[in-house]
Amino acid sequence: MFYAFVCADKPGALQIRLDTRPEHLAYLNALNDAGKLGFAGPFLGEDGKPNGSLVVVRAESLEEASAMAAEDPYARAGLFASVAVKPWNWVFNGPEA
Numbered sequence: 299m300f301y302a303f304v305c306a307d308k309p310g311a312l313q314i315r316l317d318t319r320p321e322h323l324a325y326l327n328a329l330n331d332a333g334k335l336g337f338a339g340p341f342l343g344e345d346g347k348p349n350g351s352l353v354v355v356r357a358e359s360l361e362e363a364s365a366m367a368a369e370d371p372y373a374r375a376g377l378f379a380s381v382a383v384k385p386w387n388w389v390f391n392g393p394e395a
Contacts, residue, residue, distance in 0.1 A: 300336055301363035302386040305351040305372070308379040314372075315348055319341075321371035329355060329366065337345065354386060
């Protein structure tokens, strides 16, 4: 099953995002190598700067997906004001299409 992480950055936390980005990308690459990453990318503010994240992963359960979200270096660094982990159904243009 797919799960979406909908993450909102804390206000004024852009530097945390920039400083932690290499570790975050390495984490996503590891998930991708393990066949668990669907897709990922930042939300952008009106100024074009990142202010949140959307990550979609494959997991066996909400607990497994929540653990993946918690292990993201951005989460561990305290970047996010909120993280919602939700079951998600990939209907159009999915990887099996």
